[in-house]
Amino acid sequence: MALSAEEVAYLARLARIELTEAELAVLAPQLDVILESVARVSEVAAEDIPPTSHALPLTNVFREDELWPSLPREQILAGAPAAEQMRFRVPRILGEEA
Amino acid sequence: MSLQHASAAEIIRLTAVDLAGKIKSRELNAVEVTKAHLDRIAEIDGEIHAFLYVDGERALASAAAIDAKISAGEEVGPLAGVPLALKDILTYTGAPTTCGSKILESWLPPYDATVTRRLLDHDLVILGKTNLDEFAMGSSTENSAYGPTRNPWDIERIPGGSGGGSAAAVAAYQAPLAIGTDTGGSIRQPAAVTGTVGVKPTYGGSSRYGLVALASSLDQPGPCARTVLDAALLHEVIAGHDPCDSTSIDRPVPDVVAAARSADISGMKIGVVTELGGEGYAPGVEQRFHEAVELLASLGAEIIEVSCPHFVYALPAYYLILPAECSSNLAKFDAMRYGLRVGDDGVASAEQVMAMTREAGFGAEVKRRIIIGTYALSSGYYEAYYGQAQKVRTLISRDFDKAFSQVDVLVSPSTPITAFKIGEKVDDPLAMYMNDLCTIPSNLAGNASASFPAGLAPEDGLPVGLQVMAPPLADDRLYRVGAALEAALESAWGGPLLDSLPERGALR
Numbered sequence: 001m002a003l004s005a006e007e008v009a010y011l012a013r014l015a016r017i018e019l020t021e022a023e024l025a026v027l028a029p030q031l032d033v034i035l036e037s038v039a040r041v042s043e044v045a046a047e048d049i050p051p052t053s054h055a056l057p058l059t060n061v062f063r064e065d066e067l068w069p070s071l072p073r074e075q076i077l078a079g080a081p082a083a084e085q086m087r088f089r090v091p092r093i094l095g096e097e098a
Numbered sequence: 099m100s101l102q103h104a105s106a107a108e109i110i111r112l113t114a115v116d117l118a119g120k121i122k123s124r125e126l127n128a129v130e131v132t133k134a135h136l137d138r139i140a141e142i143d144g145e146i147h148a149f150l151y152v153d154g155e156r157a158l159a160s161a162a163a164i165d166a167k168i169s170a171g172e173e174v175g176p177l178a179g180v181p182l183a184l185k186d187i188l189t190y191t192g193a194p195t196t197c198g199s200k201i202l203e204s205w206l207p208p209y210d211a212t213v214t215r216r217l218l219d220h221d222l223v224i225l226g227k228t229n230l231d232e233f234a235m236g237s238s239t240e241n242s243a244y245g246p247t248r249n250p251w252d253i254e255r256i257p258g259g260s261g262g263g264s265a266a267a268v269a270a271y272q273a274p275l276a277i278g279t280d281t282g283g284s285i286r287q288p289a290a291v292t293g294t295v296g297v298k299p300t301y302g303g304s305s306r307y308g309l310v311a312l313a314s315s316l317d318q319p320g321p322c323a324r325t326v327l328d329a330a331l332l333h334e335v336i337a338g339h340d341p342c343d344s345t346s347i348d349r350p351v352p353d354v355v356a357a358a359r360s361a362d363i364s365g366m367k368i369g370v371v372t373e374l375g376g377e378g379y380a381p382g383v384e385q386r387f388h389e390a391v392e393l394l395a396s397l398g399a400e401i402i403e404v405s406c407p408h409f410v411y412a413l414p415a416y417y418l419i420l421p422a423e424c425s426s427n428l429a430k431f432d433a434m435r436y437g438l439r440v441g442d443d444g445v446a447s448a449e450q451v452m453a454m455t456r457e458a459g460f461g462a463e464v465k466r467r468i469i470i471g472t473y474a475l476s477s478g479y480y481e482a483y484y485g486q487a488q489k490v491r492t493l494i495s496r497d498f499d500k501a502f503s504q505v506d507v508l509v510s511p512s513t514p515i516t517a518f519k520i521g522e523k524v525d526d527p528l529a530m531y532m533n534d535l536c537t538i539p540s541n542l543a544g545n546a547s548a549s550f551p552a553g554l555a556p557e558d559g560l561p562v563g564l565q566v567m568a569p570p571l572a573d574d575r576l577y578r579v580g581a582a583l584e585a586a587l588e589s590a591w592g593g594p595l596l597d598s599l600p601e602r603g604a605l606r
Contacts, residue, residue, distance in 0.1 A: 008469060015425060015472045016432070017465055018453040027466060030527055034470060037528055038414040041486045044493065051488030052495060054315050054345070055301050055544025056570055061344040075208040081439030090434050091448045 002039070003032045106134035110271040114180045114328040117274060121179035122168060128161035128179030132223050135181045139225065139272045141603040147247050148257075148267035150186050152226040153193050157181065164221045175220030177331055182217060183267040183276040186227035187234055188319065189308040190214045193224075197310050198232040198242040198260075201431050201438045201459030211308020212340045213277060213319050220335045225273055228263030232461045233428065234284055234312045236260050237533035240524050241463045248520070249292060250599060251560055255517040258288030258533075264322045265292040269596060275332050276322040281312050282416055283513075283537025285320050286549035290512035290563025293551045293595045295329045295580065296322050300570045301544035302347035304333075305340035313423035314345075316541045324596060326550065326580040330358035333573070349571065357574035361581035364398030368579070369505035373409045374536045380515045382555025386562040387511045390552040393586050394509075394579065402505055406497035411490045412539040417531060418474045418487035419542070425471025428464070431456060466527060495543040502569045507579055510536045512549035512563030536565055546573040550580040551595040553587065561595065 005028040012019045019027065073086055082089040104112075104120075109131055112120070120126040136154050143149050164179045184190060187197045189207035196202045210218070217224060231241035239247040239262030249257040250270040257266040264276035265288030278285035280298035289296025297320045304319045311317060321332035337351040370391060375384060395401045433439040433455035434448070441454035460468070474483040501508055514535055523530045540547035549563035564583060568575040588594055 003473070011469045011472045011476075012465075013453070014476075015468045016429075016449065016453045016456055017460065017468065018450075018457040019465070020457075023462075023465075027462070027469070031466060031469060031473075034417065034466070034527055034531075035473070038417045038470075038483070038487075040414045041411055041418065041490050042482060044408065044411055044486070044490050046486065046489035046493060049489040049492050051485060052491040052542075053488060055491075055495065055542065056347075058345065063341060071208050076435075079205055079208065079436040081433060081437065082442065088435055091442050091444075091446055091451045093448045095447070 002035045003028060106137060109134040110138050112274070113325050114177055114274040114323065115331060117180050118177050122174065124168065128164045128223060129158060131179060132157050132161040132181050132225070135225055135273055138603065142270060143272065145248065145253060145602065146250060146266050146270050146272070147245060148228055148263040148270065148272055149183070149226045150196060150198070150229050150244055150263070151193055153224060156192065157223050157225050161223050164223070167221070175222070175335065177275070177335060178221035179223060180275060181223045181225045181273050183226060183228045183264055183273040184214065184224050185230055185261055185264050185277050185279055187230060187279055187310045188213055188277060190224060190227070193227055195227070195310065196244070197234070198230045198244060199459065199461070199464070200243045201455070203438065205437055209308060212305035212342055213336045214308060216336050222275070222335070228261070228267055228276060230263055231260035232464050233310065233424070234260035234279060234281055235424070235463050235467055237283070237287055237530055238520070238523070239263060240520060241461055243461055246520055249517050250602070251293065251517065254519055255560070256291070256520055258291040258517065260284040261288045261322065265289055265294055265296065268292070268294050268322050268324055269599065270602070274324060275328060277319060277336070278322045279309055279317055279319045280541065281316045282420065282541050283534040285322060286537045286547060286563065286565060287513050287533055289322060289549040291517040291561060293561030293599065294322060294324055295326055295548070295550055296320065297329050297333060297548040297573070297576060298540065298546065299333065299337055299573055300347065300546040302345050303351070303546070303571070303573060304337045305343040305346050307340055307342035311427040313420045314427060315423060316420065324594065326577055326584045327355070327358045330354040330577045347571070352571060352574040354574050354577045357577040358581045360578060361585055363394060363578055363582045366399045366507070366578070367402060367505040368394055368399045369402050369404035369501055369508045371409065371508050371510045372403055372405050373407065374510035378514050378532070379511060380555060380557070382557045383511045383513070383515060383562050386553040386555060387564060390564045390583060391509060394583060397582050397586060404501045404505060404508060406501055406539070408490060408493040408497050409539050412494055412542055413531060413535055415487040415490040415494070416538045416542060417470070418483050419491065421467040421471030422474050422484050423471070425468045425475065428468055431459065463527070491542045494539050498539070498543045498545060507575050508567040510565045512536060512565040516555050516558055516560035516562060540567050545570050546576055548576040548580055550583055551587070552583070553595065554598065
């Protein structure tokens with residue numbers, strides 16, 4: 001077994017997903033099977049092979065520094081879960097003791 | 099004047115190229131064409147569920163504007179007035195973009211995707227947004243938070259995924275054209291199982307600006323249609339360089355329309371990938387595939403067996419690279435700037451609200467992939483998983499390079515099996531992943547690929563697709579092969595494959 005329920009709970013916390021116990025019970029064995037299967041990549045002898053992060057050769061792209069109108073603030077805030085004083089309103093970001 | 103020429107039932111069966119011709123010659127008008135398709139959607143989409151949002155009023159208004167342009171003698175695009183269904187992962191202002199996810203339910207995007215912009219600039223009529231697996235993660239549309247789409251060939255079966263809505267809409271005559279996006283087969287696999295045409299352009303061939311990213315190094319928008327020429331015309335409209343997407347290729351778009359019209363494959367070298375067949379492939383899939391290859395040979399192509407030994411590792415490499423990229427891309431759904439927010443009670447912290455929101459807003463498959471990606475990128479596992487997968491990706495590209503030094507295109511079945519029953523694989527992620535076995539290598543290498551109808555599997559009467567893969571920027575070769583196959587098969591069958599589709603609604 002590559003992945004325990006505790007490890008899945010830890011990874012979910014890192015990924016900011018609050019899984020329920022019931023979900024953990026279903027997900028952990030599924031993820032274990034998936035990981036075991038994808039681990040097959042290690043069968044390939046590829047020590048001296050360069051990694052590919054992008055399929056086609058890319059070069060940096062430059063453009064003229066031109067002024068473009070940005071999207072209207074009202075329009076952006078209209079899609080926000082909460083807005084106040086023409087800004088995104090967010091929950092508490094510091095700990096109580098801070 | 100036009101109703102005496104063509105009934106609504108006749109209109110919806112016309113190809114995009116015929117519709118555009120008749121609209122331009124004013125034999126039909128864009129409004130009645132749009133109305134015929136909207137009526138068709140209203141009539142049968144309760145059953146098919148290809149659409150998440152139907153934009154009827156705006157579609158009719160834009161159709162009227164196009165009719166006015168044509169009446170005034172203004173220049174219009176080659177597909178002017180033709181209706182189209184847009185996958186609900188590309189933004190279109192004024193319509194919700196949900197990505198099939200609860201986390202974006204009712205979200206109205208503040209800008210148009212470049213693909214959307216090009217469709218509108220070329221006078222196409224957008225009918226609405228189509229269903230998909232949540233954030234394009236899946237092969238059946240069963241991962242949509244809004245319920246699955248059904249396959250018009252058998253409504254108990256899946257229409258493929260993630261672009262099942264787009265493929266089903268085209269197959270069910272709800273729209274002659276649709277836009278899909280292909281990360282690991284999401285255009286080609288739905289095309290194969292619905293008996294339609296789907297093309298994944300060369301990576302960078304069409305813009306990703308305004309496409310909600312799943313895996314940025316793999317995602318690519320492309321055309322869905324009922325005929326090869328229709329797909330080529332749509333390809334030409336959406337493709338080309340876009341300064342808003344820095345991975346977009348600043349080179350001329352290959353002449354895909356001329357290739358589709360020529361359909362000449364004499365002397366072409368076609369490689370059959372030996373690794374993509376055999377165990378795990380349905381007998382009817384193999385039979386129709388081999389028949390199609392023989393047909394291509396009879397049309398003057400030279401058939402060569404080609405081995406791509408690392409393709410067998412494409413699936414595991416993909417299911418490390420994709421989760422790694424998606425876990426990063428989906429981090430933006432943090433409940434702060436757009437979409438769902440739950441648990442904001444004035445006490446909970448931003449971090450807690452984010453975790454509660456993602457728990458409530460993401461479905462099981464999205465959670466699975468984010469967690470796998472988080473694992474693959476974590477220190478201590480990075481080299482063994484993500485690093486190694488990236489090396490395998492190099493080897494797959496090298497297999498392609500070697501193959502394309504011998505042949506002009508490669509072919510394989512598009513999928514190992516035909517459409518399966520809804521519910522059959524939902525609890526078995528690995529079995530679901532196997533659907534993309536043949537399509538994934540092309541995404542990893544970033545080359546061009548497509549699926550074309552090859553017939554019905556004798557054992558179940560369901561569509562089989564032939565996949566064609568071509569080197570980067572040789573997208574035209576896909577259309578050359580597809581058009582040759584289409585012409586030969588239709589002359590053998592006495593008409594298009596979709597003529598044998600079970601009829602529903604007023605066509606019944």
